Amino acid sequence: xxxxxxxxxxxxxxxxxxxxxxxxxxxxxxxxxxxxxxxxxxxxxxxxxxxxxxxxxxxxxxxxxxxxxxxxxxxxxxxxxxxxxxxxxxxxxxxxxxxxxxxxxxxxxxxxxxxxxxxxxxxxxxxxxxxxxxxxxxxxxxxxxxxxxxxxxxxxxxxxxxxxxxxxxxxxxxxxxxxxxxxxxxxxxxxxxxxxxxxxxxxxxxxxxxxxxxxxxxxxxxxxxxxxxxxxxxxxxxxxxxxxxxxxxxxxxxxxxxxxxxxxxxxxxxxxxxxxxxxxxxxxxxxxxxxxxxxxxxxxxxxxxxxxxxxxxxxxxxxxxxxxxxxxxxxxxxxxxxxxxxxxxxxxxxxxxxxxxxxxxxxxxxxxxxxxxxxxxxxxxxxxxxxxxxxxxxxxxxxxxxxxxxxxxxxxxxxxxxxxxxxxxxxxxxxxxxxxxxxxxxxxxxxxxxxxxxxxxxxxxxxxxxxxxxxxxxxxxxxxxxxxxxxxxxx
Amino acid sequence: xxxxxxxxxxxxxxxxxxxxxxxxxxxxxxxxxxxxxxxxxxxxxxxxxxxxxxxxxxxxxxxxxxxxxxxxxxxxxxxxxxxxxxxxxxxxxxxxxxxxx
Numbered sequence: 001x002x003x004x005x006x007x008x009x010x011x012x013x014x015x016x017x018x019x020x021x022x023x024x025x026x027x028x029x030x031x032x033x034x035x036x037x038x039x040x041x042x043x044x045x046x047x048x049x050x051x052x053x054x055x056x057x058x059x060x061x062x063x064x065x066x067x068x069x070x071x072x073x074x075x076x077x078x079x080x081x082x083x084x085x086x087x088x089x090x091x092x093x094x095x096x097x098x099x100x101x102x103x104x105x106x107x108x109x110x111x112x113x114x115x116x117x118x119x120x121x122x123x124x125x126x127x128x129x130x131x132x133x134x135x136x137x138x139x140x141x142x143x144x145x146x147x148x149x150x151x152x153x154x155x156x157x158x159x160x161x162x163x164x165x166x167x168x169x170x171x172x173x174x175x176x177x178x179x180x181x182x183x184x185x186x187x188x189x190x191x192x193x194x195x196x197x198x199x200x201x202x203x204x205x206x207x208x209x210x211x212x213x214x215x216x217x218x219x220x221x222x223x224x225x226x227x228x229x230x231x232x233x234x235x236x237x238x239x240x241x242x243x244x245x246x247x248x249x250x251x252x253x254x255x256x257x258x259x260x261x262x263x264x265x266x267x268x269x270x271x272x273x274x275x276x277x278x279x280x281x282x283x284x285x286x287x288x289x290x291x292x293x294x295x296x297x298x299x300x301x302x303x304x305x306x307x308x309x310x311x312x313x314x315x316x317x318x319x320x321x322x323x324x325x326x327x328x329x330x331x332x333x334x335x336x337x338x339x340x341x342x343x344x345x346x347x348x349x350x351x352x353x354x355x356x357x358x359x360x361x362x363x364x365x366x367x368x369x370x371x372x373x374x375x376x377x378x379x380x381x382x383x384x385x386x387x388x389x390x391x392x393x394x395x396x397x398x399x400x401x402x403x404x405x406x407x408x409x410x411x412x413x414x415x416x417x418x419x420x421x422x423x424x425x426x427x428x429x430x431x432x433x434x435x436x437x438x439x440x441x442x443x444x445x446x447x448x449x450x451x452x453x454x455x456x457x458x459x460x461x462x463x464x465x466x467x468x469x470x471x472x473x474x475x476x477x478x479x480x481x482x483x484x485x486x487x488x489x490x491x
Numbered sequence: 492x493x494x495x496x497x498x499x500x501x502x503x504x505x506x507x508x509x510x511x512x513x514x515x516x517x518x519x520x521x522x523x524x525x526x527x528x529x530x531x532x533x534x535x536x537x538x539x540x541x542x543x544x545x546x547x548x549x550x551x552x553x554x555x556x557x558x559x560x561x562x563x564x565x566x567x568x569x570x571x572x573x574x575x576x577x578x579x580x581x582x583x584x585x586x587x588x589x590x591x592x
Contacts, residue, residue: 100571101570101571102571103563103567103568103570103571104563104567196547196548197547197548197550210545210546210547236555239550239553240546240548240550242548242550306536309532309533309535309536312529312530312531312532312533313530313533315526315529315530316530316533323507327508330508331573332572332573332580332582333571333572333580334571334572334573335571335573336573337573337574340573340574340583342583344583345583345584345585345587346582346583346584346585347508348510348583349583350508351505351508351509351510352510354507354508354509354510355509355510355511355512358509360515360518360519363504363507363509363511363515363519364519364522364523364526366507366509367500367503367504367507367509367519367523368523368526368527368530370503370506370507371495371499371503371523371527372530374506380531380534381530381531381533383543384533384534384536384538385530385533386543386544386545387536387538387541387542387543387544388533388536388538389543389544390538390541390542390543390544391536391538391541393544393547424525425522425525425526426525426526426529429526440544440547441547442547442548466547
């Protein structure tokens, strides 16, 4: 049998379903790979060896008993440490939750279990999903498998690196401003942000509740679609969950893979192909646009003038919501408590706990949000940002009257060296320049590998109207069929 | 001109329940100033008559049937608590000594 860790999720699933290999064998191969490379990559915060093998055995038993198994049964998956996993440590990359073992599963985790996937463990992330490099993890950074001295993107750098290092064929991420798509782009993997409300936030540790969107990460577009189908759909336990079925993203990926985009109109976002992006990124993007045109797509340029203000609007809205959401970390119900000596007041203990448990980026964002929401500043900052959000949504709506989907580079640059932006928080924010508009609008976006610049992968982003997630999978799969996938150098 | 002073950052830290150190105040004052000056760009957009968007999904008032479903046991709910007593979360004192006496 050839190396199981090099296979796609759909290949693994069909081998398991056909009895040509077992879920246990597949799981062991990935656990062995993690043991061999993760001391260098540090994609995982926790590897659940026993839980993974138990889940794999259960799949094998069910198959032996003749049970009908789902399309991803027996396939290992790595889960970003932002999702609650019953009995399995969940830290959100923060010291404030060190050692916490949730008493319940997030809906997405529950659906992964019911589908017979095998959770290998929890992946590293920027603390509370705030960051673009995974360097803000309280447990040390993750390294990009393409070049270990470079960042794997963030906040979901662990999930993306686990895929690129062949430690897992599938992973779950969460995307508030680009945390699935940007890591996908800089690691040469596929990352999809579903329509907001298309995937459940129940059990997802909240950062910015009006933006947070969990979604699939994989090495191929079809695998991402298969995972999307498993985790997506209405959840009564999430009041912002959309009560409609997920569009058939798997069929769309298969249709795209036929390489025919006749009749599909794609709009290049004018504002994102100017001077902001690196020349190598632009070159790879332009070549991909040519490839899409050869597949039959009609390409036009579309101006979305308010997108230029998406980044500042986002860095008011997300911190505002975070300053409210993270108030729950008060040292009372879960996590760390510091300085409770019997004399200090609750407020003093709370302040010491939060000071000790939160890292610098989280503190910055809590304070920015507190500022933006305070009386006297509310209208000029948070209120104005919400109005800009309306205008960004109108730009999207107008664009989708002309085109079926929008395309742009996913990120302005390839993976930057570790340490390059940690001293200047605003420089770090710029990594999300092209991904943030879709979050403010709520529509889906996917990053698919589209070329190489300076030996490092470049991603192309496809954005679609809300609840038209299938469109982006079709376009992404078509591009993948034309230019192939990209393999990092051996670790 | 700076968007925010060191004193204002100290005030924000108090509001945010963060017992920040003097060194952190020095660092944050400069960083928050850069960030706030950058995000203030939203003010360049003419949006006086534009309604705000708080959320991308136009859903309101999600109801469900009032049916009892399984939930966490007290033991499970308290399993992550730093301190618990008599099936309740135990907290540091919330009143000052003179009020309490």
